[in-house]
Amino acid sequence: MELEYVNEHIGNKIKDLRNRNGLTQQELADRTELTKGFISQLERGQVSPSIVTLLDLIECLGTTASEFFKETEEEHVVFSEEGFFEKVDEAGNSIQWIVPTAQKYQMEPLLVVVQPHQSLEEDKPHDGEEFGYLISGRLKLYLGEEVYSVKAGESFYYPAKRKHHIENPDIIPAKFIWVSTPPTF
Template structure:
C-alpha cells in the first residue's frame, strides 16, 4: 500500500511575519472563545480597542510585545501560549486510488469490503474514520449494525435500500445519508450491484 503523509498544503516550509501573526491571532481567538468572552470583553480587559483586537485575531496586524503581555494577562495564560500554533505540525494522509487499507470493522458481514482511506492521530477529542465500502453479489445484507457516534454516507455507484431504525432509504449515486449510528442501520436491499459508497464515521476518542 502506498500511503503518503504530506504537510498541510496551505503551510509552506518557510515561516515569515505574516505566518506568525496569523498563528497568534488564531490562538487568541481560540482562547477567547474557550473562556466565553466576546471581542469587546477581552479588548476591555486587555486595554485594547475592539477594532485592534479584531484585526489581531484575523492576522491583519502584528501585535507588539506589550499587547501580547496584556492579552496573556487578560486571558490568564503564559505569554508563550499565544505562540502555540506557530510551526505546529499538521498531518495529512494521501491515499492513491485503489490503495486504501482493507479493514474489518466489528460486525462486518461477509462480502462487505471496507477500505480505510485515512487515519490521523492528533490531539482532537474526536476520531474520524473515512471508508470506501463495496458490495457485490456475494455480500450479505446487514441492517442491524450499531456503534457509537455519527455516520455520513455518500452513494457513488449502484443502488441500495439502506435501513436506519424504522426507516428504509433508497440510495442512488449522488444521494447522501447522515445519521445517529447508535440506531440499527445497514444495507437491507441490494437493488443494483456492484454498489460503492463512502462512509465517514465520527465518534469521541477514548481517554
C-alpha cells in the same frame, strides 16, 4: 543521533527563527554578544553552541527551550491507495479505510463496496453521526424500524442512536463513501 545531524538541526532552527524575526546575522550576533561569523557557522551546522549560548540565542529569538526543541509532526493531508487498509468479509463486501490514521481524528471516512444482494453487519446504537454518499448502485438503509432507498448520487445522514445496517438489493455492486463521527470502525 549523530553530532553533525544535531548541529545541522539546531542551525536550521536558529536560521528559521532569525528569518521569522526579520533579523540579519549581524543583528542576532549583536543581541547575543557573538560574532556574525559564529552565527553563520552555527546556522550551517559547522559548530556546536554551549548550552548557555544556545539558551541565550533561543531567548533572543523570542521563544523558549521547550518550544525550540518540540518536534512538530508534519501534517498529512493527501492519502494514496498504497496507505489504505482494506477488510473484505466472506461475502466479498469491502471496507477501505481511506485515511489510515482517522482513528485519532473526529471522523472516519471509508470507501465501502457491498456486493449484489448482500448486506453489512448490523451496527448497534452508538453515540455519533453517520453520513454516506452513494457513488454507484443502490442501497437500502435500515435505521431502526425504517427502511430508506438510496440511489447513486444521493446521500444519507443520521444520528447513530438506533440500530442500523445497509444492504444492496441490486444485481451490481454498490459503492459509497461512509463517514462516521466519532470513529467507530
